Amino acid sequence: MSKHQLETKLIHTGVEQGYQERKTGAVNPPIYVSSTYHQDELHNFGPFDYSRSGNPTREIVEKTIAELENGIAGFAFSSGMAAISSAFLLLQAGDHVVVTKDVYGGTFRFVSQLLTQFSVDYTFVDMTNNEEIEQAIRPDTKLIYMETPANPLLQVTDIRKVVELAKQNNALTFLDNTFMTPLYQNPLDLGVDVVLHSATKFLSGHSDIIAGLAVTNDEELAGRLKFVQNTFGAILGAHDSYTLIQGMKTLETRLTKSSQSADKIAHFLDTHQAVEKVYYPGLKDHPGYEIHQSQASSGGAVLSFLLDEKIDAHKFVESMKIPVFAVSLGAVESILSHPATMSHAAMPAAERKERGIEDRLFRLSVGIENVDDLLDDLTQALEQSVVVGN
Numbered sequence: 004m005s006k007h008q009l010e011t012k013l014i015h016t017g018v019e020q021g022y023q024e025r026k027t028g029a030v031n032p033p034i035y036v037s038s039t040y041h042q043d044e045l046h047n048f049g050p051f052d053y054s055r056s057g058n059p060t061r062e063i064v065e066k067t068i069a070e071l072e073n074g075i076a077g078f079a080f081s082s083g084m085a086a087i088s089s090a091f092l093l094l095q096a097g098d099h100v101v102v103t104k105d106v107y108g109g110t111f112r113f114v115s116q117l118l119t120q121f122s123v124d125y126t127f128v129d130m131t132n133n134e135e136i137e138q139a140i141r142p143d144t145k146l147i148y149m150e151t152p153a154n155p156l157l158q159v160t161d162i163r164k165v166v167e168l169a170k171q172n173n174a175l176t177f178l179d180n181t182f183m184t185p186l187y188q189n190p191l192d193l194g195v196d197v198v199l200h201s202a203t204k205f206l207s208g209h210s211d212i213i214a215g216l217a218v219t220n221d222e223e224l225a226g227r228l229k230f231v232q233n234t235f236g237a238i239l240g241a242h243d244s245y246t247l248i249q250g251m252k253t254l255e256t257r258l259t260k261s262s263q264s265a266d267k268i269a270h271f272l273d274t275h276q277a278v279e280k281v282y283y284p285g286l287k288d289h290p291g292y293e294i295h296q297s298q299a300s301s302g303g304a305v306l307s308f309l310l311d312e313k314i315d316a317h318k319f320v321e322s323m324k325i326p327v328f329a330v331s332l333g334a335v336e337s338i339l340s341h342p343a344t345m346s347h348a349a350m351p352a353a354e355r356k357e358r359g360i361e362d363r364l365f366r367l368s369v370g371i372e373n374v375d376d377l378l379d380d381l382t383q384a385l386e387q388s389v390v391v392g393n
């Protein structure tokens with residue numbers, strides 16, 4: 004399959020692996036609802052023995068994501084956090100990690116409140132600042148953890164630069180590729196050791212499952228990840244694996260449309276007088292624009308924007324008719340979120356403000372609705388939310 008383009012791989016990878024249902028010719032893979040597998044004889048296990056260790060439906064997901072990310076092995080977990088936490092279990096007590104301070108909230112909580120129970124120390128750094136990363140690296144630093152573009156201001160990390168720093172210091176690199184997906188960014192090709200995904204978002208794409216993935220192109224790391232997956236046991240079930248297989252087939256179609264719309268909306272809001280600032284890595288004035296262009300092929304489908312002070316945020320939310328107002332992102336429906344009270348609610352208000360996560364900041368994950376309908380919806384909501392007399 005590797006000679007084909009990504010859209011083709013998305014549809015056919017599972018089938019090519021020999022799982023096309025031989026008996027009936029069904030074009031969709033069976034959901035193997037079995038915890039255990041009959042052994043033909045003593046001392047002879049077949050390819051599967053117990054579904055925590057391996058399940059044929061889950062294996063399709065794992066082979067597909069490995070193929071898409073140009074890795075040698077993929078692993079499917081019960082959530083993005085399960086994938087991320089499991090990958091961190093490659094570390095040992097006494098190790099130190101350098102993590103982007105703009106990391107996903109759940110990852111922040113895992114590193115600062117759970118990993119410390121196992122005596123793994125951490126330093127959070129501004130990963131848009133290479134000097135700060137360099138200064139944080141210590142002799143016991145074993146991992147540098149990236150997320151780019153990050154949430155909610157779409158901050159961009161220079162992947163090549165961080166990989167170079169990590170290699171000089173014999174540290175591993177992990178990257179959360181949830182926002183870009185393998186369609187737009189292939190971190191393994193840039194030297195990253197482990198790519199992580201919340202497949203809850205764009206990869207499944209329909210706000211219907213919670214799932215996570217890890218991929219590597221290193222034999223030794225693959226063996227260790229397999230060991231952690233089987234030992235820690237946070238695997239993706241067969242039914243959700245099937246849902247994810249179906250979702251991934253349309254990744255290119257959905258994300259291409261969503262990203263084109265996001266780009267249009269970002270440009271529209273950028274010049275709108277009711278909006279003070281737009282954060283989108285596809286805009287030329289985004290501070291990470293050049294670096295993002297060098298390592299990813301699209302700005303993606305997520306943007307954030309700061310409403311002007313004369314806009315009533317409550318009214319704005321009430322007036323928006325099309326997007327769901329909710330946490331999460333990466334679905335066929337547009338999702339409007341409010342970072343200050345959702346993803347970053349646990350952060351002290353002063354720190355939020357310092358990081359630019361103001362109460363007037365909104366994040367929009369653009370779905371596959373008609374873009375003119377979305378633009379009209381934004382136009383009328385902004386118009387209706389102007390505070391009178393201001």
Ligand SMILES: *Cc1c(COP(=O)(O)O)cnc(C)c1O
Binds near residue numbers: 085107182203
């Ligand atoms: C949602 C998300 C996660 C966590 O994934 P879950 O599937 O919710 O556990 C991790 N990283 C990023 C960037 C996310 O958006």
